[in-house]
Amino acid sequence: MRATHRPFTTLALALSLFVAALELTVVSTAMPTVVSDLGGIQSYAWVFTAYMLSSTITVPIYGKLADLYGRKPIILFGSALFLGSSIACGLSTSMNMLIAFRVLQGLGAGAMQPIALTIIGDIYTLEQRAKVQGAFSAVWGIAGLAGPLTGGLIVKYLTWHWVFFINIPIGIASMVLLVVFFHEQMERKARVQLDFAGAALLCAGVVALLFGVQGTGRTLLALPLAAVLLTAFVFAELRAAEPIIPMSLFKIPTIAISSLAGALFTAAQFGATTYVPLYVQGVLGGSATMAGAMLTPMIVAWPLASVIGGRLMLRIGFRPLIIGGLGLATLGTVLMALMLKPGASLLVPRIAMGVFGVGLGFSAMATMVAVQTSVGWELRGVVTAGSMFFRTIGGSLGVGAMGGVMVAQLMNDPSIPVSAATELLGPEHGRSLSPAVLETLGSALNHGLSINFWIMCAAMVAAFAVGLFFPKMKQASTPPNSVDIPAAH
Template identity: 40%
Template sequence: MGEGKEFLTFRQRNSGITKRPYVLATVMLAMFMAAIEATIVATAMPAIVAELEDFSLYSWVFSSYLLMNAVTVLIYGKLSDIFGRKPVLTVGIVIFLIGSILCGLASSMEWLIFARFVQGFGAGAVMPIASTIVGDIYTKEERAKIQGYLSSVWGISAIMGPAIGGLLVEFVSWRFVFWINVPLGILAIIGLYLFLHEEIEKSKPKIDYVGAFLLTLFVTTFMFILVEGGVRWDWLSGPIVSLALLSLLSLVIFVFYERKVDDPMMPFELWRERSILIANLTSLTTGIILIGLSTFLPTFVQGVMEEKPIIAGLTLTTMSIGWPIAATISGKAILSIGFRTTSILGGVSLILGSIVFTILSGSDSPLLAAFGSFLIGIGMGLTTTAFIVSIQSTVSWNTRGVATATNMFMRNVGSTVGAALLGGILNSQLLAFYSSKGVEDEMNLDSTTMLLDDQQRNELTAQARSLLQEGLEIALNDVYWVVFGFAVLSFLFILFLPKKQKADV
C-alpha cells in the first residue's frame, strides 16, 4: 500500500523527540493493567458468583466486557489514526478505570455486568493502540523483537495476577481485584504525557457511527442467542427466532454499508490482502479457544477438582508463561523461517493443548490442566506475534491503527462469541444432566455455585456433591470438545497463509 512516505515523515518527526525506551515501558504498563485484569478476574469469579449468586449470569460477566471491547476496538483504532495515539489511549484508560471502580462496588451480578460494560468500553483502546504505538516507533526488524517484550507482559501478569488475586480473595476481598487497576492506569497516563510526543496533522474527523451501531446490534443480538438459547428460551421460540433475524439483517446491512461509505469503520480493502484475511479469521477462532480456557478452567479446578482459588489461578498462569516465551521465540523465528511456518507450529500447539482438556477429569492432577494451559499459551504466542508483525508490515502509518485494531477486533469477537457460545453449552448441558437424573426440581444452575465455595461444598451431602460434580465435569468436557474443534479450524486456516510476505511499507 503506497503511502510509505507519509509513514517515514511521521517517524522522522518523532524519532528525535520521542524517548522510545520510556514509551515502551509506558505501553507495557498499560498492557499489564489490562492483562492482569484478565487473570485476576478469572481467578476471582468463583468467589464473586458465590457471594453475588445467580450462576446463570456467570458468562455474562465476561461477555459484557468482551462485547464492548470488541465493538469499540475498531472505533478507537480509527480515532487514533485521526487524532493520534496518545489522547485516544488516555481516554480509554480513564473509562477503564471508572469501570474498574464500579466493578469493585458491585452489590449484585446485574450491577457487576453493567460495570463490566463500562470497563470493556475503555479496554477497547488499550491493547490495539499500545501495539500500534510500537508499530509506529520501531522498524519491521525491531517490531519482531519488541513484540516479544510486549508479550512478556502476559507472563509477568500471569505470575502476579493469580497469586495476587488468590491472596486478595482469601484474605481481603474480591473487590480489590478491580481496584488494583487504578494506580496502574494513573501511572500509564503520566508516562504517556511525559515521554510520547506526536505531531499529527489534524483533519476533520469522519467517524462511522452507523457502522458502529450496526456492528453493535449484530454482536449483541448474536450473543443473546448463544447465551439464552436452550436455557431461558427454546431454540425455536419466538424471541430466539426474532433475535436471529435481527442479527442476520444487521450483519447484511453492515457489510453493504461499509462497502459504500467513504470512511468505513471496518475498511474491507484491508481484507483483500491474503495474509491479513487469514490472520483475522484465525484470530476469530483462537479468541474462542482463549476465552474457553480462561473462563472455565478455574471453575473446573475449583468445582470438580476441589482445589483452592490460588491453585486454579496457577493453572492459568502456565498459559501466560508459555505465551511470552513463545512470542519471544516467534519474533526471532519470523525472520529466519518465516511467519507462515511459525504460525503453523503455533497451530499444532493449540491442537495439542486442547486435546489435554478433552481428557481432563476430576481425578487428574491440576498439573495436567497446567500443562494443557501451557501448550495453549505456546500456540497463542507463536501465532499472535506473527500475525501482528505481518499486518503492521503490510500497511502504512495512516491505516496501521485500524489494521491492528481489526485483528484484535476479530480476536475479541471470537472471545465474545466464545463466552456466549460456550457459556450457553455449559448451561444447557447442566440442565440436560439434571433432567436425565430426575433432579431438575431439586437442582438448577445456581446449585453449581455451592461447589465453588469451600464452606457450602462441605455442607452438601456426599450424594449431592457427587452429583453436582459429575454434572459440571460432563458439561465442561463438552465445552472443551468444542474448543478442540476450533483449534483444528485454526490450524486449517493457518495452512492458507501465503508463503511469502510483502515488504515493509
C-alpha cells in the first residue's frame, strides 16, 4: 500500500475547492451580461438554482458512496463531470442550453467539495484540522477575490463564455495530483445495498420543493407534493439497510443544530452573492467590475476570520465562535438591507458585506469541524456531505424564492416586455429605452431586490436563534485513521 503524500494531496483538494469557489463568483458577476446576450431574464435565477439543485440532491449520495467505496474514485468522477460540463456551458447558445449544462456541472460539483472536506477530516487530527480548515477557507477567499475581478475582465476583454473555460487547467491539475499522491486503505463491505428508493424520493422531493418556493399559481401545488415526497423519504431512510442520510444522526444535537443553522446562513450567503451584483448593475447602473467589487469585502473577510477562528477554536471551543459569528453575520445583513438604496454611497454596504463575511468565516468553519468531530471515519463522509447538503439546499431554496420575488416584480406590469428588462442589464444599461420604461423597470427591480435583502436578514436572524442552542462540546484529538501517512510528511 503506497503512502499518501499529505502536502500534495492537500494542494490537490485546495485546487478542487478553488475551482468551485471561482466558478460561483465569476458566474455571478457575468450573469447580467449573459442575460443581455442570450435573453431569458425570467430564467435568471435558474442558472444558479439548476446548478445548486443538482449538486444538492447528489451531495448525500456521493457522501454515502465515499463511505462505501472510498473517497478517491468519487472525487475523481465528480471532477471529470464538472470539467466536461464546464466546457459545454461555455459553448451554450441559449439560456435553456446553459441551464441544462449547469445541471450537469452541479452533478460534478456535488462530489468535489464535500469529499474534499471529508478527506481533510481523514488525514488530519482535530488540532491540525482546525488550522487546515481555516486555510481552506482562505482558498475560498482567494478564489472569491479573483472571481469578480476575473469575471469583469473576461466580460470586458473576451466573452462571457470564458468564465467556464477557466476551470479546465486548474481542474486537470487537481485530478493529476490526486491520482498520483492520494492513496487510501479501507475495508470494503462484501455486500452493499444502495438506497435507490431513498435517493429517488430525495431527488423528487427537492425538485418539487424548489419549484414550489419560487412559483405562483399552479406551481405552488408542488409544495404539498414536496411535503409528501420528503416525508416518504424520511420513512424510507428509517427502514433502509444503508440509508443515504441516517436519521439517527440527527439525535446528535451538534449535527442537528449545525445542519439547520447552515441551511439558514447559506440562504443569506447565496442571496448576497447572487443579487448584490445584480443590484449594482441593474439599479445603480454600475459595471460588472463594480458589481464584483461589492462582494470583495465579504470574500476577503471570510477566510481571514476562518484562519483566526481555527486557532481560537482550540482555546475557547466551538460554541462562542458559532454564536458570535452568526450574530456578526446577522448585523451585516441588517446593514445591507438598510443601506442598499438607489443613489446611496456604496461605502457603508461594503462595510456591511465585510461584517457579514467575518461572521460567516467564524460560524461556517466551526460548525463543519464540530460535525466531523462528532463521528468516526465510517460516518464522516455521510455527516460531511449531509452538512453540505443542508447548506446547499438552504442556498438553493433561498436563491429560488428570491428569484421568484424579483421576477414577480419585473413582470408585474404586463405593458413592459421581457426584452426591456433584459436590455436593462446589458452593457448600455437600457439607454435605448424610454425614460418611462426605465423608471418603471428600475423601480420594480429595486423593490424586488430590496425585499430579497430583508429575506436574507430574516434567514440570518433565524440562524442566530438556532445557534443559541448549540451545546458545549468536549474537544478531543481524533487521529487520522483512513490513510497510511508516513512521519516524514
